[in-house]
Amino acid sequence: xxxxxxxxxxxxxxxxxxxxxxxxxxxxxxxxxxxxxxxxxxxxxxxxxxxxxxxxxxxxxxxxxxxxxxxxxxxxxxxxxxxxxxxxxxxxxxxxxxxxxxxxxxxxxxxxxxxxxxxxxxxxxxxxxxxxxxxxxxxxxxxxxxxxxxxxxxxxxxxxxxxxxxxxxxxxxxxxxxxxxxxxxxxxxxxxxxxxxxxxxxxxxxxxxxxxxxxxxxxxxxxxxxxxxxxxxxxxxxxxxxxx
Amino acid sequence: xxxxxxxxxxxxxxxxxxxxxxxxxxxxxxxxxxxxxxxxxxxxxxxxxxxxxxxxxxxxxxxxxxxxxxxxxxxxxxxxxxxxxxxxxxxxxxxxxxxxxxxxxxxxxxxxxxxxxxxxxxxxxxxxxxxxxxxxxxxxxxxxxxxxxxxxxxxxxxxxxxxxxxxxxxxxxxxxxxxxxxxxxxxxxxxxxxxxxxxxxxxxxxxxxxxxxxxxxxxxxxxxxxxxxxxxxxxxxxxxxxxx
Numbered sequence: 287x288x289x290x291x292x293x294x295x296x297x298x299x300x301x302x303x304x305x306x307x308x309x310x311x312x313x314x315x316x317x318x319x320x321x322x323x324x325x326x327x328x329x330x331x332x333x334x335x336x337x338x339x340x341x342x343x344x345x346x347x348x349x350x351x352x353x354x355x356x357x358x359x360x361x362x363x364x365x366x367x368x369x370x371x372x373x374x375x376x377x378x379x380x381x382x383x384x385x386x387x388x389x390x391x392x393x394x395x396x397x398x399x400x401x402x403x404x405x406x407x408x409x410x411x412x413x414x415x416x417x418x419x420x421x422x423x424x425x426x427x428x429x430x431x432x433x434x435x436x437x438x439x440x441x442x443x444x445x446x447x448x449x450x451x452x453x454x455x456x457x458x459x460x461x462x463x464x465x466x467x468x469x470x471x472x473x474x475x476x477x478x479x480x481x482x483x484x485x486x487x488x489x490x491x492x493x494x495x496x497x498x499x500x501x502x503x504x505x506x507x508x509x510x511x512x513x514x515x516x517x518x519x520x521x522x523x524x525x526x527x528x529x530x
Numbered sequence: 531x532x533x534x535x536x537x538x539x540x541x542x543x544x545x546x547x548x549x550x551x552x553x554x555x556x557x558x559x560x561x562x563x564x565x566x567x568x569x570x571x572x573x574x575x576x577x578x579x580x581x582x583x584x585x586x587x588x589x590x591x592x593x594x595x596x597x598x599x600x601x602x603x604x605x606x607x608x609x610x611x612x613x614x615x616x617x618x619x620x621x622x623x624x625x626x627x628x629x630x631x632x633x634x635x636x637x638x639x640x641x642x643x644x645x646x647x648x649x650x651x652x653x654x655x656x657x658x659x660x661x662x663x664x665x666x667x668x669x670x671x672x673x674x675x676x677x678x679x680x681x682x683x684x685x686x687x688x689x690x691x692x693x694x695x696x697x698x699x700x701x702x703x704x705x706x707x708x709x710x711x712x713x714x715x716x717x718x719x720x721x722x723x724x725x726x727x728x729x730x731x732x733x734x735x736x737x738x739x740x741x742x743x744x745x746x747x748x749x750x751x752x753x754x755x756x757x758x759x760x761x762x763x764x765x766x767x768x769x770x771x772x773x774x
Contacts, residue, residue: 494723500751502748502750502758502760504747505737505747505748507745514744514746520764
């Protein structure tokens with residue numbers, strides 16, 4: 287793991303790093319003198335580790351809860367090269383959206399393939415993050431990621447006992463319910479009532495599938511990308527309850 | 531309106547009152563020197579204004595948000611006499627529960643009748659509360675009531691423009707969706723995923739029916755009475771967003 291840059295703004299230090307060929311970012315409180323519980327952020331489709339919504343959520347968790355927060359560019363996203371298959375999928379996906387055709391089967395297949403590549407990457411990133419000063423090695427770890435961040439996060443959490451609380455949502459179907467049935471950690475789960483991309487029944491079925499004793503589903507009106515900001519605030523309190 | 535007792539504990543003043551033959555209770559911060567936004571609490575079936583869950587929620591809102599909070603005994607509850615019809619309903623309801631028979635139709639009918647009596651009582655109580663020192667007359671008003679508190683609260687809010695934010699849940703069916711379609715204020719709505727008393731589809735349909743632009747549905751596992759305490763905390767933040 288190699289740190290390539292460090293900047294600081296409004297109480298938050300942002301350190302960019304690479305682990306092998308995976309570019310990452312780590313945010314932490316500028317005034318921290320001790321190790322902090324870690325939250326991993328999974329970005330959405332077409333996004334990357336420095337996407338405004340990712341950085342905004344990271345800063346929220348650092349400033350509001352004193353957490354250390356990390357994100358990586360997933361395969362084919364951000365600074366990482368796209369495979370021919372990625373390019374083909376994106377073209378087909380955009381075509382279907384433009385034609386108003388359903389995309390959930392295509393998405394589920396693409397996401398399952400992406401997750402198979404991304405889960406080991408997240409695991410080795412977590413290994414590396416636990417060696418970093420300011421990150422509480424061996425401590426509780428949270429994961430937050432909706433949409434594609436859930437498609438990767440559910441297999442990750444199913445495989446990774448170090449993650450002890452997770453925020454998911456805006457996804458369902460495919461392999462996810464079967465994997466969710468193995469997950470017992472506390473879950474906060476968001477659903478957009480008028481989601482045009484993922485069928486409501488699939489999202490409800492995924493919530494239903496988690497074996498967790500504590501799992502809250504938060505539904506709000508609006509389309510896939512219109513989740514209200516107060517859900518980010520709510521997820522911070524969820525992590526504060528479970529990680530601190 | 532007549533105050534009949536005043537006690538104080540842990541920063542909260544509790545004043546009991548009557549308006550006509552309606553017994554009420556008003557909680558407010560012991561150290562308040564100004565008028566506070568008001569939250570009305572609707573108790574559940576078989577409960578009353580001094581039921582532990584009602585008093586606990588009231589104290590939470592007073593201590594956590596500095597609100598004034600009021601509750602009344604609904605017809606046939608607490609200190610108020612039961613009609614022959616009430617007694618008959620309760621016996622029939624308990625019978626059906628004991629036999630494992632569905633109760634939602636019986637409940638919807640009983641609740642609609644109760645709401646017709648209770649809505650004007652809440653309205654005259656609100657008139658009276660707005661004359662009380664420490665309550666912000668003309669200010670924003672919240673309503674929180676689940677289960678039977680929603681059966682009464684939805685018709686109340688549909689009829690009462692002074693209420694500007696409401697917490698509902700654990701109910702649905704009967705006349706409620708039609709009334710909810712007239713409601714546009716912000717709503718926080720709770721559903722217990724394993725509710726044995728009210729059909730899940732009815733509760734989801736009631737959430738769906740509200741015409742509110744901001745409406746959040748919070749689902750948790752467990753039976754009708756097993757709502758987690760963090761939903762009370764969440765409702766406090768909801769009221770803080772909308773009433774302060």
